[in-house]
Amino acid sequence: MRVLSLRINGDLHRTAAPAHWTLLEVLRYQLGLTGSKQGCDKGDCGACTVLLDGEPVMSCLQLAATCEGREITTIEGLAPAHRARGGEGADPVQEAFDSCGALQCGFCQPGMILSARALLDRTPFPDRREMQDALAGNLCRCTGYTQIYQAIEKVACEGAGFAPPKTSWAREEGGD
Ligand code: FES
Ligand code: FES
Incomplete structure (x- = not known):
């Protein structure tokens, strides 16, 4: 030991x-x-x-x-760290994965979200290629990745102060 x-x-x-x-x-x-x-x-x-x-x-x-x-x-530390910085609820990446439907079984999500968080911390407005590179080590067998990239774009857009592109499956804020 x-x-x-x-x-x-x-x-x-x-x-x-x-x-x-x-x-x-x-x-x-x-x-x-x-x-x-x-x-x-x-x-x-x-x-x-x-x-x-x-x-x-x-x-x-x-x-x-x-x-x-x-x-x-x-993953257990993300939401408390966000709240310690004065935020509310979960980390914006966690919220965006939820509202964009970027998960199905959820098994990959802790790792995927932490890789996305690290990407956004060093590159606040990543393009799709940078997202693909950042998530290359995180496999998801369920979602097909599109919603994952859209969730990251949502965080990036909201961080920059403008509305993210509309997607057909993204849940409206405050909706079901
Ligand atoms: S459990 Fe570590 S890479 Fe799969
Ligand atoms: S949501 Fe099932 S592996 Fe990614």
């Missing part, structure tokens, strides 16, 4: 885990942060994506011990 000190979503967690455990294993099985999904467990699907110092990484490929001293953000 190895004692670990991990800063996750702004809080310091001290825990112990086998030295070979990945960050994903520690998050899910030691700390109960099950928002990060365990899909392939070998770097193929991106469902386990978290942010490490603001950059997306696949937590199934990252030894937990290598993450000490770094800032880890999981």
Whole structure:
């Protein structure tokens, strides 16, 4: 066993885990942060994506011990961080994925949303190619990606202060 000190979503967690455990294993099985999904467990699907110092990484490929001293953000931390900055509700990316119908089974969503959040943090108004590159490591077998790109465009447009393009399936604000 190895004692670990991990800063996750702004809080310091001290825990112990086998030295070979990945960050994903520690998050899910030691700390109960099950928002990060365990899909392939070998770097193929991106469902386990978290942010490490603001950059997306696949937590199934990252030894937990290598993450000490770094800032880890999981899906559980997005909404509280947004509210700590004075926002309301969930992070705008989470809200946009919901209102644009950018999910079906939802398994890919935590990783997809964190990759999208990181993209928007470094490129507030990305084009489609930049979105494709940013999400290249996140596989979704359900949505076909169009609504995912539209959700990111919605956040970008609203962040820049103008209305996003209308889509046939986007839910009206305040509607059902
Ligand atoms: S579970 Fe990590 S990439 Fe699939
Ligand atoms: S919504 Fe099902 S895998 Fe993406």
